[in-house]
Amino acid sequence: MDIPVFILAGLLVHCVFLVSIFDIYFSSPLVHGMTPQQTSLPPPAKRLVLFVADGLRADSLYELDSNGTARASVLENNGSWGISHTRVPTESRPGHVALIAGFYEDVSAVAKGWKENPVEFDSVFNESKYTWSWGSPDILPMFAKGATGDHVYTFCYAAESEDFGAEDAAKLDMWVFDHVKSFFNSSRNNQTLFSALNEEKVVLFLHLLGIDTNGHAHRPNSREYQENIKQVDEGVKEIASLIDNFYGNDGKTAFILTSDHGMTDWGSHGAGHPSETLTPLIVWGAGVNYPQKVTTQFFEDNFLKEWKLENLKRLDVNQADIAPLMASLIGVPFPLNSVGTLPLEYLNTSALFKAESMFTNAVQILEQFKVKMSQKKETTLSILFTPFNELQQYIQSLKVSLCKTLINLALEGLSYYHTYDRLFLGLSIAVSFVGWTTYVILVIIKAHTNLTKTVPTNKKKSTVLFYGFASAGMIITFFLLIQTCPWTYYIYCLLPVPVWYAVVFSFFYRSALTVGLLVFAGWPVITQLWIQAKVLYCFGQHVALSTYVVGSTHNSLKIKQGLPVMNQIISWMTLVFSPALLLLSPTFLFERLFSILLSLMSTYLLLSTGYEALFPLALFGLMFVWINMEQEALQHYGLSLKPKVTLAVFNFTCTMDITQFRQLHLDDVRRSFFFVFFIVTAFFGTGNIASINSFDPASVYCFLTVFSPFMMGGLLLLKVAIPFVLVSCAFEAVQVTTQLSSKRYITCCISALHFFFLVKDYGSWLDIGTSISHYVLVMSLTIFMMVMNGLAQLLTTRRLGLPRRNKHHSM
Template sequence: MDIPVFILAGLLVHCVFLVSIFDIYFSSPLVHGMTPQQTSLPPPAKRLVLFVADGLRADSLYELDSNGTARAPYLRSVLENNGSWGISHTRVPTESRPGHVALIAGFYEDVSAVAKGWKENPVEFDSVFNESKYTWSWGSPDILPMFAKGATGDHVYTFCYAAESEDFGAEDAAKLDMWVFDHVKSFFNSSRNNQTLFSALNEEKVVLFLHLLGIDTNGHAHRPNSREYQENIKQVDEGVKEIASLIDNFYGNDGKTAFILTSDHGMTDWGSHGAGHPSETLTPLIVWGAGVNYPQKVTTQFFEDNFLKEWKLENLKRLDVNQADIAPLMASLIGVPFPLNSVGTLPLEYLNTSALFKAESMFTNAVQILEQFKVKMMSVKTMYILPDCVSYHFMLLEYFVCLQVSLCKTLINLALEGLSYYHTYDRLFLGLSIAVSFVGWTTYVILVIIKAHTNLTKTKSTVLFYGFASAGMIITFFLLIQTCPWTYYIYCLLPVPVWYAVVKEIPVIQDLATNVLSLHIGQSAGFLLVCILGIEILVFSFFYRSALTVGLLVFAGWPVITQLWIQAKTKALIWTLLCVLLAIFPLMPVVGREPNIPLVVALSTYVVGSTHNSLKIKQGLPVMNQIISWMTLALLLLSPTFLFERLFSILLSLMSTYLLLSTGYEALFPLALFGLMFVWINMEQEALQHYGLSLKPKLAVFNFTCTMDITQFRQLHLDDVRRSFFFVFFIVTAFFGTGNIASINSFDPASVYCFLTVFSPFMMGGLLLLKVAIPFVLVSCAFEAVQVTTQLSSKRYITCCISALHFFFLVKDYGSWLDIGTSISHYVLVMSLTIFMMVMNGLAQLLTTRRLGLPRRNKHHSM
């Protein structure tokens, strides 16, 4: 197979492998076509007021300050005298969109939405707002529109401030909350002169939603333990008190208003959220008003977090819920249908109603979830030929509906299990198809490399083409009678051409087996053991970053093992020292670190320090600093293309950008990494003589623009396998050296303050990805130098293929969302790495071989 065709085939196959995981694990669990369910009995409340204090931690609200007084005295008095309280347990990712979807729609983050939107959910879903008679909402333009857009009819109204108001460098972000409170007051005052609005407000099934973003913004800018964050809590407390009083007075204290205060997510001590730290997943929940239980006195109660004594609330019953349970609670209080896709269970202990109303509400909750199960089951039943046990499963559920209401919780659990069963019904055979393709492709790649770079047999054997064609037809027929989606044809038919290509190389396989058997058993076993150990270190590094430390320490001894230290003692010593230095970084924390601006300033320009000082005294982002920061992104291709000069130029340019995006020790990482890469280039030059290669270019005068066909110089050598593994290991180190999946989820906005402070998720996310990519670029450019100076034809992606297959089998569909999401993220990351390294190779060639120059004007001499 020609090289371009082989590369194209490889890209297509890897794209299929990557996309398959989204069809297998990332398909939307939502179903449509259910019948709305609501309680027939009159509800206890006519209206509901929902306060969501964005980014409010449970402990920040409930704990007492240093003087023993409550930070939120009004809300403290409510939970002690008028209402019920507890903890709302959120799920990962602890971000605003999934948190609000869980609160208002009753289902957790739709994983199919991860790559499709930030501010809006890309799939249609029902919500309490949509089921209400009218909903009015005030707050952030990032949250409110997604619930109005998905609503049927014209009954969900939003009032948002400008997106530019969400400025992390603003003087005081509490103004965002003050804006909401002021506009709610103006809204009710104006309604007295607007008969249409006044009549609408006096309808039943009304929802008022106040989204309060100030606490979250102050937490990002100043940290949750700051004076600004804690003062903002007091201001929210006062605002909630005023709004509650205003609404009670507006309705003549009719006792038909229910109030809920909660949060979409918490925040870590260092001002980030997105991962699974308890400070992010434990959010407050206080409910009071119509239909809500009064405080319940208890003598003892036990929770694993042991917060009750610290909060001085050990004698008031704490009622914990899952975040999705709040949606059915709101629906029950005002008597609207439960959101169609809700998977929450109604927390009965919050209700102060008759036993009949509780029973009816619980039964409605059970039937609403059962409706989802029935629709999901029928959708699968129309696609596949199901066994008789499925019909029995359905009959069992129907039997539970006919039994007494006390079995509703059992019914809910059974229906949820059924939903999960049918959602993952086709996961097994799709996974097997991809795994078989994986093994086949990896085998084929190895055979192609062996054929191209050894003296083994190059001829191909004739195989029964019609046998593979028949297998493909049988698989196609099976998929046709099952009426499967078109993507299933790709996943299930892919093994046929892949294994056909493998079987055609039977002579090569036989020749390879003969050569392997002729080798010394100890040598073969040793090489195999080293390969397996190396791959396992890479795999373990995804779970335990300290594995990279072990690998780097082993690398430090490479010159001693190969006796390179004899001919290059100075270079070997520097290599060892830099390996040990770089090995320190994977042991450092990736989240939870406090900014260390002096350390960054010591290595960079005045811009970082002056930017953070300006933000600290609340003077905003200096315009000149912002201009300088953006200009540093355009200084890459101005140096000569000689190896040393170009690599040093790339380092300086990328290092400047990286420093502007740094807040702590990670500022040292690219310097240590590139120092090791520079020594690696020199060490590989010394290693060339080990297999007698006479051509050894002088690095001092080597020019990247010198074109040469490196595949024609020499055959593959075992040292090339080591070089490729070094490259893959350094690429993984480039990512996990200072970060991991949690550190990306827990993105700290302080990293981008030199570029912008106004909340812009896509721009901030882009800058974060740039920071993550810079170490990759440094390693890729170094490997480009190694590749062309050692005449190495790189086939480095084999290691990634094997690692990706390993991670494919480690993907979970059970446990917490964090466990499942992390396992999928690891697979996607290592799978993307294979494609990503091909892109990095092209980028490295661009950066090392291209040079920008100013056009010269021709001089005209007059006679």
């Protein structure tokens, strides 16, 4: 096996380890093939109006305003109220999917698309006779694309309207209200539309994004956010009155006002803070209970006294429970993949209707359980299949009054079969982990120590070893084949075979370790620069300009004049040209490292909102100390093969003889751990990429203010990467000044196996994201170190030259 093959094999193994968690922990929970379930009794409402105030916190709506009056005017006299508890990630797409489809999207689905549907799913809109919706182009299309037939209609404003730097984002909500009014007015002159509006099972959906946009731009405690809530409240009252009048006050319209998620005090969302997960829910109209007076009620959050709502019964729900509530009110089948439980206390109907609806809810969830069980039973050997006995036993003694217990058991059964193969696959990956780590440790020991001796070649033993592992592979393949397992299972289960074969083989055959000796052998010879020239040194001016742009931009946004075009141009030009400009600086160690710092600092400044801009400066100051400390340690232990190098005159482009690289020393282990420590420090220094709400959305305002999730996310990733690049360049300096090849630095990440079993697919988005990021960070070190090593070499050794003009002397 030559060097490229060995490196490729290592990369492939680590890629399998890396992606395995998404197959094991984050596969889609959705199943298909269920029979739709609906209540046979007449529903209380003919139509439903859903208002979703994007980004509206529960406390912001329920608390009294400065005049001591409630902001939600429909609360006290019209209907029931409570708090809708969202799950994480508290983002717009998963929040709306939970509200309208009744299930919580898994992390992988959220990552695959913002507007598109990674997996087909059913929704209340799809089950309706007609649905008309108004609002954001980021939300409405996903429910229209997931619907069968042509009965879900969308009316969206332009994506450019979602501008965080706009004068007043409340105009987005005014656009929705105005277009709904025009829609009903025009329907009187359109007989086809008028007839459709008078059908049963009709849904009207108003997505109101202004509050969320104002919250991002000005924070939830701002005057803009609070005023927007008042405007929405007035608009909801006006639209409700308009619709009641349109239908002649027939009492057949149900109204729901809620939110997809809340928002932190600093204007972000995505994690599990109560300000993000507690959203308002107010339901009124046909089939809904009137406000219920109570003398006492208790909730741990103690909000009731603060909101002056102690005497109105509070009815809390999970966000996914709203979908079966909507389906029950208008008599459509419950969404097929809904995991919500119908909140009966909101209904003002007969006891029979409640019982029928609850039973329908239970059967609908039980249908999912049956399909999930059937799928798992078909792909598992009968002797290995273990049924979920608790539910089977309960069904035999089922009574209608116990439907809630049935629903809970069915949901437990769904989770049981969804995670049925997790232990099996996890153990396969764990065995591969241990095998690969053992192999790498063995390579290092035999390549760089004198603890082992050459073992004679034994062809007979080699043949037995090969056929033994080959037989094991065939048995595993046959086992997976008869169970019709997915193709990814073959990779996870067969990977331990070649890995452990390499481990066992390397114990007996020294020649097999030649590749290890070659991989760690030497440092590539760095060639001289292709041209020598003088350079302009203008990084200080770039940093000053970036500082001015940040201040100017935020002042402009503060007075609601938007993002200045010139500032935007300067920001993008700085982002593009700064990396190229640093290549014009000299390649002497301190000069080049200082140029890298100033160049990347100019971009980092544009992505900063305050004192965090000092983090790269402080981090790189620590890197300079580290470089000097390692050089002194090398001289102290007498490991240097050359006279003491003065770092001030050290040139990254000096040609180095790979035969001069020394053997490993105990200090080199410390250097590796220092490097990993600084990498983690750089990665999480100013924010945790696992949780989007650890970053201020204002970070990207110098580049764009119009909502663009992938562009904004890319800029935030760049912000995270800049300190990472600084540490990598410093480590490059440590490597070349201590005369140690980078290819001898292989970190045996035993901790990766530990993090593999700590990966979570439940809890807050922060918990889930942190568990993933820990595993990905550790697993990515081997892969990412190669990439960053190449980037660091490029940034430290390459230099662009300006063309020289040849001088011509006259004769």
